[in-house]
Amino acid sequence: MSPGWDRDGDGEVRDMSQAERVAELFFREQRRFIDAFASRDGGGEFRVAPWERAHLGGGRAGILEDGDVFERAGVNVSLVHGTQVPESIVETRPHTRGRPFTATGISLVLHPRNPYAPSVHANFRYFGVGDDEWWFGGGCDLTPMYGFDEDAVHFHRTLKAWCDRHDPSWYPRWKATCDEYFSLPHRNEMRGVGGVFFDHLTGDGATAFDRHLRAVTDGLATILPAYLPILDRRHAMPYGERERTWQLVRRGRYVEFNLACDRGTRFGLQTGANIEAVLMSLPPLARWGFDVRPEPGTPESEVARFLQPRDWARAG
């Protein structure tokens, strides 16, 4: 049995739907992430912006700009619904056409100021169709501007440990999906060192839902231990104009992926839910140069070997 939720604050506790339970988790986790990142930053403050769209739903965007550690940190949660499953879902799941849906998601992205500190992105989402079909999706990936083997190894091992606590078949599959999805085909390179990504985690009945909700809850609890030790190692490393310029070039690639390749961003822009929240993942500043090719042997040229699929969990 699902726990009750005093939705209106009137003391009356009703049973929550699956989507409501997931959204409650996401909103709670959002507060926890915001507190953790604000405390880690020290200087900047989060601006929290609730939003609502008639006949669609709403959400809560949390954003820190121009902080000491983070040049941009964002954590968004949304809960939307509709009478018709959106076209982008119908394309891959035609039987859902014309059915009502509820969707909720949490996404976070961190763009640290220090070029040696990687950007990180995570997203978890739940999609329900009618009363009888539902699935989870999500993932987490790391985008270094400078390559450090130990960072990639730590990140992947932490994610693998999370997956293995729930189903040992997940990590290899989700890692491969992430390598493939978070890539720039036109440059034949990945956005970063990948991570894990899964699209349609489902099962039969309330037991499967409860089990997967536990895995997602555990996944959300894995983001900080996967990322913060890396940030702690890098955020105070000395750097100069050269490293800053390279960081902005690599962020240009991040923008290329998000705007030209990412189906999620395109879907968000097309449905027009909340443009600012959809584009929150973009870095604060990015640069494009013509045919930028780092000199062989430099730390900048070394990054290339981090942008191809590699079994980081076994490496080192």
Place this chain on the structure above:
Amino acid sequence: MSPGWDRDGDGEVRDMSQAERVAELFFREQRRFIDAFASRDGGGEFRVAPWERAHLGGGRAGILEDGDVFERAGVNVSLVHGTQVPESIVETRPHTRGRPFTATGISLVLHPRNPYAPSVHANFRYFGVGDDEWWFGGGCDLTPMYGFDEDAVHFHRTLKAWCDRHDPSWYPRWKATCDEYFSLPHRNEMRGVGGVFFDHLTGDGATAFDRHLRAVTDGLATILPAYLPILDRRHAMPYGERERTWQLVRRGRYVEFNLACDRGTRFGLQTGANIEAVLMSLPPLARWGFDVRPEPGTPESEVARFLQPRDWARAG
């Protein structure tokens, strides 16, 4: 009869195909633009990079970075061919499927350093299918970061005068097409103040080709008089950190259009002709802030009225 072209430099003059005549014009115009922009800049120099892809063709990219007047100026020409019309063309012209094609294009984009000086983009292209079908396409549009009525009026009147010299029905139609195409639907705003854009200018036989080639030649000759007087008025205006920041925010919108909305860019990335040339249109540096809303009454908030369709040629 078409003039001859000593293609191999062996003294033997052969008749040129239509595509070759257009490409010759484009390569010649590229040199003229490069000279004009280099001379206008004074400080920076153009890097000219020829490129070639087996079984596809090649081109010549010309780029000036970090100049005195232009933070980025690019002029590209390409001449490509293939045994099968690309899918993106077949979508709108199914009867061309499976037929050989030749395509040539010139595109230029200028991102001046001074925030008061607008960016400008122009593109002309020729597409030939087999021996019997061909069309021209192209256009030119202006993207101010700060709005000046006289700039938009001058730009549109100069383009209108060019169109009117050839066909008085062109400007109203091409202006409307441009307003619609160069827009960010997710923000309900145009990329700038528009200009003209046409997609399928064709006709019967060599007479129509010659006539349209004259119009395109005249169009190429119109770009400098349409833009340089505006640049001359703006490029030395004093500005500070505030104007620079706003310029970078507006350039972020430019990136959004090019990567998320522009079919040309997407086609270029998908076919993988020359990524650096395709992405040359991106600004050198761009910025994204969360929910940036200029204070009402400021010059920054005034720009909004320039980003909606307006009959600039009649204005003022």
